[in-house]
Amino acid sequence: MDDRSQALMQEARAKAKASLPEFMSRRTFAIISHPDAGKTTLTEKLLHSSGAVQLAGQVKARGERRRTRSDWMQIEQQRGISVTSSVMTFEYQGLTFNLLDTPGHSDFSEDTYRTLTAVDAAIMVIDAAKGIEQQTLKLFEICRLRNIPIMTFVNKVDREGRDTLEILDEIAATLALDVAPATWPVGMGVDFKGIIDLADGGITGSDGKVSGKKLPGPNDPARLEAPFDSPEFSASLEALELAEAMLPKFDLDAFLEGHMTPVFFGSALKSVGVVDLLNAIAKWAPPPGKQPADPEPIDPARDEVTGFVFKVQANMDPKHRDRIAFVRLCSGTFKRGMKLTNVKRQKDITVSAPMLFFARERETADEAFPGDIVGIPNHGTLSVGDTLTEGSKFQVTGIPDFAPEIIQRVRLTDPMKSKQLAKALGDLSEEGVTQVFRPLLGADWIVGVVGALQLDVLSSRVSQEYGVPIRFESFGCNAARWITGPADQIKLFTDRNRAELAEDGAGMLVYLAKDMWWMQRAEKDFPGLKFLATRERT
Numbered sequence: 001m002d003d004r005s006q007a008l009m010q011e012a013r014a015k016a017k018a019s020l021p022e023f024m025s026r027r028t029f030a031i032i033s034h035p036d037a038g039k040t041t042l043t044e045k046l047l048h049s050s051g052a053v054q055l056a057g058q059v060k061a062r063g064e065r066r067r068t069r070s071d072w073m074q075i076e077q078q079r080g081i082s083v084t085s086s087v088m089t090f091e092y093q094g095l096t097f098n099l100l101d102t103p104g105h106s107d108f109s110e111d112t113y114r115t116l117t118a119v120d121a122a123i124m125v126i127d128a129a130k131g132i133e134q135q136t137l138k139l140f141e142i143c144r145l146r147n148i149p150i151m152t153f154v155n156k157v158d159r160e161g162r163d164t165l166e167i168l169d170e171i172a173a174t175l176a177l178d179v180a181p182a183t184w185p186v187g188m189g190v191d192f193k194g195i196i197d198l199a200d201g202g203i204t205g206s207d208g209k210v211s212g213k214k215l216p217g218p219n220d221p222a223r224l225e226a227p228f229d230s231p232e233f234s235a236s237l238e239a240l241e242l243a244e245a246m247l248p249k250f251d252l253d254a255f256l257e258g259h260m261t262p263v264f265f266g267s268a269l270k271s272v273g274v275v276d277l278l279n280a281i282a283k284w285a286p287p288p289g290k291q292p293a294d295p296e297p298i299d300p301a302r303d304e305v306t307g308f309v310f311k312v313q314a315n316m317d318p319k320h321r322d323r324i325a326f327v328r329l330c331s332g333t334f335k336r337g338m339k340l341t342n343v344k345r346q347k348d349i350t351v352s353a354p355m356l357f358f359a360r361e362r363e364t365a366d367e368a369f370p371g372d373i374v375g376i377p378n379h380g381t382l383s384v385g386d387t388l389t390e391g392s393k394f395q396v397t398g399i400p401d402f403a404p405e406i407i408q409r410v411r412l413t414d415p416m417k418s419k420q421l422a423k424a425l426g427d428l429s430e431e432g433v434t435q436v437f438r439p440l441l442g443a444d445w446i447v448g449v450v451g452a453l454q455l456d457v458l459s460s461r462v463s464q465e466y467g468v469p470i471r472f473e474s475f476g477c478n479a480a481r482w483i484t485g486p487a488d489q490i491k492l493f494t495d496r497n498r499a500e501l502a503e504d505g506a507g508m509l510v511y512l513a514k515d516m517w518w519m520q521r522a523e524k525d526f527p528g529l530k531f532l533a534t535r536e537r538t
């Protein structure tokens with residue numbers, strides 16, 4: 001898009017906005033993929049391209065550039081991976097973008113799943129050399145369950161990648177999704193020459209700069225006189241013509257219904273193709289929709305303020321030992337100082353210091369709208385899954401806990417610190433970094449995690465943030481299930497298995513079995529009980 005049409009578009013948006021409810025200008029989306037595909041890099045480049053880095057620039061001037069990175073935890077910076085999702089709010093083309101960068105590693109997928117409950121769209125990043133990887137597939141399935149529309153960004157075209165048509169084919173076949181390329185790469189790896197915008201033929205060079213040249217239309221003889229003076233161009237054009245003949249045209253409704261994904265190619269690292277993606281989000285990503293809830297979905301146009309907690313993060317600011325609940329607003333106009341009810345606990349809270357985020361930086365939010373993510377500082381009154389309203393009884397649904405697969409006993413190196421340990425484990429379990437169990441017998445602290453890396457994060461954070469060095473040892477159990485059922489059966493089961501029973505943070509009974517064989521045996525012996533692998537946070 002040239003400057004003039006961009007200005008016209010902005011003007012049109014401003015006019016439209018004046019007559020539309022505020023939430024219609026919100027675009028709330030997550031970036032998902034297999035580890036290392038480039039989510040965090042792309043997040044930073046999207047911010048850059050939107051102009052939001054003026055903020056980063058200021059921070060840089062203060063010599064604290066790292067604080068605006070979405071990977072801000074010490075363990076994230078040391079290992080170069082994301083271990084927790086991060087929220088960034090910024091303006092672009094008269095719209096407010098709420099962008100959530102998620103961790104790719106499967107050990108942190110619970111955090112990613114919960115984040116997906118709070119967004120209206122997702123960007124799926126694919127490594128051009130690797131195609132659809134296992135974790136991408138898993139996350140995609142979650143998006144499909146929730147009918148979240150997806151845009152695809154094929155990243156790292158500056159490196160030797162797979163053939164363009166082959167990648168498109170793989171996305172379509174593996175995900176059973178229609179693909180509609182929106183941009184097209186010319187060459188890959190050392191031969192990468194640039195990107196063609198298929199909407200208007202505009203060409204971006206491999207340096208990320210708009211070249212000013214255009215690819216002439218299919219019937220124009222000038223099309224073959226390459227705007228690129230390179231042998232890669234004719235091969236790329238041939239593939240493009242095949243794609244145009246074979247693939248459907250982009251269809252907004254099909255995209256919004258989750259049947260079609262527009263595909264962008266580029267290099268987040270070299271800032272190529274990122275603006276095309278940003279413009280497409282502005283143009284196509286949906287405004288906030290209805291939030292699944294009991295007794296009925298919450299309409300964003302409702303007057304009453306409602307929202308739900310999808311994430312809790314302790315100690316984002318180590319100086320202040322804070323604990324922040326991340327709330328996605330579902331309806332109404334939220335105002336600072338408002339009194340809201342935590343429906344589950346039937347407790348009122350006055351939200352006097354709500355905040356908006358830019359990674360770890362924050363500012364006070366005086367007002368916020370559906371689609372926005374506000375942080376509410378609290379001391380344990382808000383946990384993941386809680387719904388906030390002005391009085392009605394909505395309960396947002398679909399926010400699960402997953403049964404842990406690794407169960408360990410926590411050992412203190414310094415026995416004097418048991419009180420701090422209790423605090424640390426309490427905080428971090430509410431955050432969802434771990435699940436904590438108290439056995440019915442004995443005074444041990446038992447933790448459960450879905451993946452081994454979570455244990456590293458747990459011990460690093462307990463020692464960093466609470467000054468309590470810990471180690472883990474085997475508890476002899478490798479399977480956990482929540483138990484529900486009639487009281488007499490629960491009592492019978494408890495009498496027989498007391499040594500292997502524990503309560504979780506919410507007081508629910510959990511059976512910690514030696515292994516799945518014992519678990520299945522218990523299920524057979526007690527057909528009246530339910531042994532649950534997930535538990536809804538209600």
Ligand SMILES: Nc1nc2c(ncn2[C@@H]2O[C@H](COP(=O)(O)OP(=O)(O)OP(=O)(O)O)[C@@H](O)[C@H]2O)c(=O)[nH]1
Nearest residue numbers: 035036037038039040041081082104156267268269
């Ligand atoms: N060559 C090349 N490297 C890239 C590109 N984008 C990202 N990388 C590199 O790939 C590595 C992983 O990038 P990240 O952005 O941290 O990946 P991520 O998807 O956020 O990783 P997790 O959050 O840990 O799942 C880093 O070394 C990046 O510099 C790209 O376009 N080209």
Ligand SMILES: [Mg+2]
Nearest residue numbers: 039040081082
């Ligand atoms: Mg990352």
